[in-house]
Amino acid sequence: MKTPFFKAVIAIVRKDMQAELRSRELLSSMGMFALLSILIFSFALQLDIVARQEVVGGVLWVTVVFASILGLNRSMATEREGSSFDALLLAPVDRAAVFFGKLGGNFIFTLTVGVLLLPLMSLLYNIVLLNGYLLATLTLGTLGFSITGTLLATMTVQTRARESLLPILMLPIALPVLLASVNASSGILRAAPLGDWFAWLQILGAVDVIYLALCYLLFGYVIEE
Amino acid sequence: MAAQNIQSVPTAVEPSRASRLPRALVALTIATALALAVGLYMALVYAGMESTQGNVQRIFYIHMPSFFGAFLAFSATVVGGGMYLRTRQTKWDVLALAGVEVGLMLSLVNLATGSIWARPIWNTWWTWDPRLTSAAIMGLTYMAYLMLRAGIENPEQRRRFASVYGILAISTVIMTLIIIRIRPDTIHPAPIGGSPQDAQGDFNLTPSMVTALLTNLPIWGLLVPITLMWWRIRLENLRERVDSLKIRLMEK
Amino acid sequence: MKPLIEARALTKAYGFTFALRKLDLTVLRGEWVALLGANGSGKSTLLRLLTGLSRPTAGTLTIGGWEIPREAEAMRAQLGVVSHKPLLYETLTARENLRFFARMYHLPKDSAEERITALLSRVGLSRRGNDLVRTYSRGMQQRLSIARALLHNPDILLLDEPHTGLDRDGAALLDTILQEAHADKRTILMATHELERAAALATRIVILSRGTLVYDAPAAGFDGERLAAQYAAVSNELKAASNE
Numbered sequence: 001m002k003t004p005f006f007k008a009v010i011a012i013v014r015k016d017m018q019a020e021l022r023s024r025e026l027l028s029s030m031g032m033f034a035l036l037s038i039l040i041f042s043f044a045l046q047l048d049i050v051a052r053q054e055v056v057g058g059v060l061w062v063t064v065v066f067a068s069i070l071g072l073n074r075s076m077a078t079e080r081e082g083s084s085f086d087a088l089l090l091a092p093v094d095r096a097a098v099f100f101g102k103l104g105g106n107f108i109f110t111l112t113v114g115v116l117l118l119p120l121m122s123l124l125y126n127i128v129l130l131n132g133y134l135l136a137t138l139t140l141g142t143l144g145f146s147i148t149g150t151l152l153a154t155m156t157v158q159t160r161a162r163e164s165l166l167p168i169l170m171l172p173i174a175l176p177v178l179l180a181s182v183n184a185s186s187g188i189l190r191a192a193p194l195g196d197w198f199a200w201l202q203i204l205g206a207v208d209v210i211y212l213a214l215c216y217l218l219f220g221y222v223i224e225e
Numbered sequence: 226m227a228a229q230n231i232q233s234v235p236t237a238v239e240p241s242r243a244s245r246l247p248r249a250l251v252a253l254t255i256a257t258a259l260a261l262a263v264g265l266y267m268a269l270v271y272a273g274m275e276s277t278q279g280n281v282q283r284i285f286y287i288h289m290p291s292f293f294g295a296f297l298a299f300s301a302t303v304v305g306g307g308m309y310l311r312t313r314q315t316k317w318d319v320l321a322l323a324g325v326e327v328g329l330m331l332s333l334v335n336l337a338t339g340s341i342w343a344r345p346i347w348n349t350w351w352t353w354d355p356r357l358t359s360a361a362i363m364g365l366t367y368m369a370y371l372m373l374r375a376g377i378e379n380p381e382q383r384r385r386f387a388s389v390y391g392i393l394a395i396s397t398v399i400m401t402l403i404i405i406r407i408r409p410d411t412i413h414p415a416p417i418g419g420s421p422q423d424a425q426g427d428f429n430l431t432p433s434m435v436t437a438l439l440t441n442l443p444i445w446g447l448l449v450p451i452t453l454m455w456w457r458i459r460l461e462n463l464r465e466r467v468d469s470l471k472i473r474l475m476e477k
Numbered sequence: 478m479k480p481l482i483e484a485r486a487l488t489k490a491y492g493f494t495f496a497l498r499k500l501d502l503t504v505l506r507g508e509w510v511a512l513l514g515a516n517g518s519g520k521s522t523l524l525r526l527l528t529g530l531s532r533p534t535a536g537t538l539t540i541g542g543w544e545i546p547r548e549a550e551a552m553r554a555q556l557g558v559v560s561h562k563p564l565l566y567e568t569l570t571a572r573e574n575l576r577f578f579a580r581m582y583h584l585p586k587d588s589a590e591e592r593i594t595a596l597l598s599r600v601g602l603s604r605r606g607n608d609l610v611r612t613y614s615r616g617m618q619q620r621l622s623i624a625r626a627l628l629h630n631p632d633i634l635l636l637d638e639p640h641t642g643l644d645r646d647g648a649a650l651l652d653t654i655l656q657e658a659h660a661d662k663r664t665i666l667m668a669t670h671e672l673e674r675a676a677a678l679a680t681r682i683v684i685l686s687r688g689t690l691v692y693d694a695p696a697a698g699f700d701g702e703r704l705a706a707q708y709a710a711v712s713n714e715l716k717a718a719s720n721e
Contacts, residue, residue, distance in 0.1 A: 002550065010580075011581055012581075078567075078568065082562060082563045086530060087564035088581070090530070090553060090556065090564075091553065094550075151393075160378070161376045165373065168372060173394065173396060214392070381491070
């Protein structure tokens, strides 16, 4: 007797949403950080319009990646606190369902923050960021961070250094995602022809698929004892 | 009653084998040392002088092969990690760890030689070129691997997590390899195949240069990493043996 | 009768320290085993290995013929676990916690609601069912943990010091719940420090010391005092042995 895969995934995502809707711990800290980050960047980089177009993609992605690290740490720490992580693993569900469940929650929270950033940055940097392609890039990029981050955060919450270790482990691994995302969004913001940057979006999609397969296969090994 | 069982519980290392110095390792070490001398001769004397860059171009015969050595070592980490997760035999994790340390050392050779070459050619020791940045991040990834290991006390968990991270980390190596093909704005030359249009310090290989490169490639790309990894594995095995002997002494 | 739980030469090492050494143990269906022993004797390690969350260093372990942890998935729905940690989410209410676990164990929705209400009242939490677990005292969390372990009606209960944190009423309530489960032919393994309780409730007494089984006998005829004497005798023997 085993719980169907998707039921388990949905149960975990739903549980995380429910807890978040009540406490707003994750979204408020991620949102606050993201807000501060883009404000500081806009002060630090007093730029003319051309330079701004070049740099705004980078600002967006650096903010998103650090906000996602913040959220991942928090999300996995809640699983660890009452040691409820054990409780997830004791249930008759596939290990992969636990991975996809946690991934789902992390992805939704980070994407929410990223999407909220777009109108705000449009305002502050005076560039229109509400664009279908940019939204697609944001979705794929956030997915890539969430995939690698969910696996690595599950590991780091079990180590001595905990929170501080996650960015060190995750940033290099997420580099291909970051590179493709920044390049695609810079192209989109420069209003360059589709052919110039569309390959980056394809690379981003391919990297996501590779990481998803890899992390799905490896997840079982980071939760056993 | 409690203490008597300890002897029969399998420990990581068989006592007799690890302490003897294998003859093959001695032979390999000597061969590597000789080959290194030959390789240096080929690079410094045999290969013709490059017409525009002069003698500094000779660094290339070590620069590029050492990257391939690092690549081999990091690939050993992937194999070691995967096999460890499958079989749970410590020896595979030792291989993975040796791969990381030797790979890091060879990446350092690669970065240092590149820097020395760039000083006269690009007029700077370091530049934030995509490939250089990617290579630096590759090094940092494997340092993160070592930090991860240091952060876990339980040895079984340490091996397991390190294996997982060692497998993921290869993505930065692959990225460094292919980045000059996908980022057109790099100034790093690609001597094999076409260079990017912005490449600075590109050169064409004459037959004697190709011979020098082909001699050094297997030396730095195969012999050096394999010899070093072998020594590193031996060291780790000896260390584990010391640990297990200590435990036995304490249990008695 | 075929044994339900079978451990053969079960060994668990953390690095170079051994938590269990070549432990042999068989448990029949319906038995109530009290695991006794000092801190660090391997009780918790044994229970954790039985949950399948921890993998033995050597030896074999089967539950109902399934090899643990390789085939643990087949067994998980039959295990109810109370561990040192509450295994609950603090930012959810008691009811939401149980609802989540009901989904994870794939209980039918309607009967799950009924069962949750019944269990909450059984462990004396009906009035606080909609409060966040964060606001609960240690004892209340423990009561909820017990409800969580019983939620899916498991055949096997693995309890690691389940009485910790409970007040007198709570402890008595837990005893009754466990007696009912026992009468219902469920198998119980319970690690505890309370000799009196173990003697009064369990059908079998197992004493562990430094990761090995040092005493194993039916509990019939034991009262707290006799068990305490037996326990002292075993530990003295051990001390004498290790001084040799």
